[in-house]
Amino acid sequence: MDHGGLSYLRFLDGDKEGFVEIVAQYRNRLVLFIDTFVHDIHISEEAADDALMKLYIKKPRYKESCSFTAWLYTIGKNAALDYLKKIKRDRYAPLDDYFYLSDETDLEAECIKGEENKALHNAIRKLKTEYAQVLYLTYFEGLTNTETARVMNKSARQVSDLIYRAKEALRKELERSENGG
Numbered sequence: 696m697d698h699g700g701l702s703y704l705r706f707l708d709g710d711k712e713g714f715v716e717i718v719a720q721y722r723n724r725l726v727l728f729i730d731t732f733v734h735d736i737h738i739s740e741e742a743a744d745d746a747l748m749k750l751y752i753k754k755p756r757y758k759e760s761c762s763f764t765a766w767l768y769t770i771g772k773n774a775a776l777d778y779l780k781k782i783k784r785d786r787y788a789p790l791d792d793y794f795y796l797s798d799e800t801d802l803e804a805e806c807i808k809g810e811e812n813k814a815l816h817n818a819i820r821k822l823k824t825e826y827a828q829v830l831y832l833t834y835f836e837g838l839t840n841t842e843t844a845r846v847m848n849k850s851a852r853q854v855s856d857l858i859y860r861a862k863e864a865l866r867k868e869l870e871r872s873e874n875g876g
Contacts, residue, residue, distance in 0.1 A: 700763035707754055714751055721764070722747065724836065725771045731827040732775040734820075738782075739775070746774040765842035768832065772846060818868040826861035833858060 699717055706713030722743060729746075730739040749755065749770060757766055819827050825847070832843040833854075844854045 697763050699767065700757065700759060703750070703757055703763060704759075706750075707757075717750070717767075718747060721767055725767065728768055728828070728831055728836070729771050729775040731824060731831055732772065733778060738778055742774040742778045743771060745777075746771045749774070761845060762838065762842050764836055765838055765845050768836070768838075768846045814869070814872065818865055818872055821868050822861065822864050825857060826864050829854060829857045830861050830865065 699720060702713040702716040702720075704713070706717070725743040725746065726736070726739045729742045730736055733739045733742065746767070750767075755770070757763065819830055822830070828847060829843060832838045832846060833840070838846070840851045840854045840858070843849075844851045847854065847857075849857070
C-alpha cells in the first residue's frame with residue numbers, strides 16, 4: 696500500500712495528522728490533474744478542495760486493493776465533472792471573464808519547474824482533454840495503465856491506445872512549438 700493509503704487509514708482511525716499528510720502530498724498534484732478537465736486553475740483548486748473535503752467529512756471507504764492515488768484522482772475527477780455541470784447549469788459567464796482575488800502562489804510555476812517542463816506542460820495543455828489526462832496520470836503520477844483506466848473509466852487496452860495517440864499528438868505539438876507554430 697502506498698503512503699497516501701496508509702495516511703488515509705490512519706486518518707480514519709482518528710489520527711488527524713494522516714489527513715494533513717494527504718493534503719500536503721496530493722493537493723497540488725490533484726489540482727493539476729483536475730485542470731486537465733476544467734482548464735481554469737482557480738476552479739481546479741476549488742474542485743480539488745471539494746474532493747479533499749469529501750474525504751475529511753464523509754470519510755468514504757478506501758479499498759486497499761487499488762492505489763490510493765488512483766482512488767483519490769477518481770474522486771477528484773468526479774468533483775471536476777460536478778463543477779463543469781454546475782457551470783453549465785448555472786450558465787456562468789465564460790471563465791476567462793471572472794476576476795479572481797487571490798494572494799496564492801502560481802501553482803503551475805511551483806509544480807512545473809524548469810524551461811523544458813514548462814514547454815512540455817504548455818504543449819500538453821493544447822492536447823485533447825483525454826490525451827492530457829492519460830499523459831498526466833501515467834507519466835507525471837506514475838499510475839499503471841490499469842489504475843489510469845480506473846480513473847478514466849476506460850479499459851486498460853483503451854488506455855494503451857490513448858497513450859500511443861497522446862504521445863504522437865504531443866510529439867507533433869512540441870515540433871510545432873519548436874518551429875514557432
